[in-house]
Amino acid sequence: MAALAAQRKEMCMAGSTFGKYFRVTTWGESHGQALGCVVDGVPAGLSLSAEDIQVLLNRRRPGRSAFTSKRREDDEIEILSGVFEGKTTGTPISLLVRNQDQHSGDYSDIAHAFRPGHADWGFFAKYGFRDYRGGGRSSGRETIGRVAAGAIAEKILAELGIFVCAYTKAIGPVVCQSFDAEEINKNMLYMPDHEAAERAGIYLADCMRNLDSSGGVVECRIKGVPAGVGEPVFDKLDASLARAICSIGAVKGFEVGDGFAVARSRGSDNNDAFAMDGQRVIKKTNHAGGILGGFSDGDEIIFRAAVKPTPSIAQRQETVNEAGEEIDMEIVGRHDPVIVPRAVVVVESMAAVTLVDLLFANMTARMDRIASFYRDK
Numbered sequence: 001m002a003a004l005a006a007q008r009k010e011m012c013m014a015g016s017t018f019g020k021y022f023r024v025t026t027w028g029e030s031h032g033q034a035l036g037c038v039v040d041g042v043p044a045g046l047s048l049s050a051e052d053i054q055v056l057l058n059r060r061r062p063g064r065s066a067f068t069s070k071r072r073e074d075d076e077i078e079i080l081s082g083v084f085e086g087k088t089t090g091t092p093i094s095l096l097v098r099n100q101d102q103h104s105g106d107y108s109d110i111a112h113a114f115r116p117g118h119a120d121w122g123f124f125a126k127y128g129f130r131d132y133r134g135g136g137r138s139s140g141r142e143t144i145g146r147v148a149a150g151a152i153a154e155k156i157l158a159e160l161g162i163f164v165c166a167y168t169k170a171i172g173p174v175v176c177q178s179f180d181a182e183e184i185n186k187n188m189l190y191m192p193d194h195e196a197a198e199r200a201g202i203y204l205a206d207c208m209r210n211l212d213s214s215g216g217v218v219e220c221r222i223k224g225v226p227a228g229v230g231e232p233v234f235d236k237l238d239a240s241l242a243r244a245i246c247s248i249g250a251v252k253g254f255e256v257g258d259g260f261a262v263a264r265s266r267g268s269d270n271n272d273a274f275a276m277d278g279q280r281v282i283k284k285t286n287h288a289g290g291i292l293g294g295f296s297d298g299d300e301i302i303f304r305a306a307v308k309p310t311p312s313i314a315q316r317q318e319t320v321n322e323a324g325e326e327i328d329m330e331i332v333g334r335h336d337p338v339i340v341p342r343a344v345v346v347v348e349s350m351a352a353v354t355l356v357d358l359l360f361a362n363m364t365a366r367m368d369r370i371a372s373f374y375r376d377k
Contacts, residue, residue: 026145117311150349236294257289
């Protein structure tokens with residue numbers, strides 16, 4: 001009975017590991033000593049350096065523009081295991097980023113109050129205890145481990161000719177009307193539309209003047225995925241992506257292809273006609289967003305994630321405290337007026353991690369391929 005109780009407790013405390021064949025476990029809190037992840041299932045022989053990971057981490061780092069938190073963190077990655085002489089060894093890769101600029105005192109006045117829009121109440125209701133400093137485990141800094149793992153996943157995908165590109169599709173009411181891939185990294189909002197980026201900047205400045213914040217939409221495009229990736233029925237490609245993307249703290253919605261617009265469509269309009277391009281099956285349109293029946297169909301995969309406004313705002317808000325008293329609060333400290341630009345690389349990373357996991361699973365789908373692999377040995 002004691003063993004069963006311990007197993008049940010372990011199951012209740014789970015939730016920090018993602019994936020089956022390419023497994024990522026993240027750890028750490030916003031104001032702890034460090035954060036990081038352990039990545040298991042990385043094949044031996046992949047070229048990997050700290051610089052490969054740092055490039056992606058720099059894209060989510062705070063303090064890089066007027067529209068991000070003023071918290072100054074280097075977010076310098078340390079590879080503790082799993083890499084030798086620039087190559088992965090096939091053993092678990094442990095990655096660490098040390099916290100440097102915690103201002104825990106900013107949270108002393110609200111240590112026993114539940115911030116509207118945050119996970120404070122959920123953590124307290126579940127565990128009866130919580131780390132109030134910057135949200136602890138629910139902080140956006142938890143995504144450091146996701147991005148570090150995503151950098152490894154993107155290296156694997158690049159070897160297979162698969163490329164993931166995420167960007168800001170909308171901030172508040174400002175929506176990109178054009179797509180220029182080269183424009184994405186030319187503005188700090190990561191928008192592929194220069195005019196939209198300028199209008200979004202004006203909108204965000206107005207939000208900041210009013211002590212408010214904004215939400216937005218991250219769009220992601222994935223090229224090069226072969227047809228047939230995804231597992232029936234509960235590990236479908238779109239279901240797996242939805243689980244991965246919706247696990248990101250600020251994400252409140254997810255859609256693939258035409259998404260919710262299909263509810264207003266007709267079958268004659270929504271169906272993508274098939275055709276032949278030499279010996280290859282193609283589609284004439286892509287309303288499905290590159291996923292049919294839970295499997296990749298060989299077309300470009302397109303999905304979007306709705307990101308909520310940053311809940312930490314300086315306006316007076318109504319809430320309650322742990323004693324059950326109704327109070328007013330004003331949140332001070334260093335907070336992003338919009339989280340969308342920094343969420344872009346997190347969405348991209350989770351998409352990459354999901355794809356690698358499903359690609360590895362797909363290797364066992366056909367007996368002829370398994371036999372061919374081992375007979376060739």
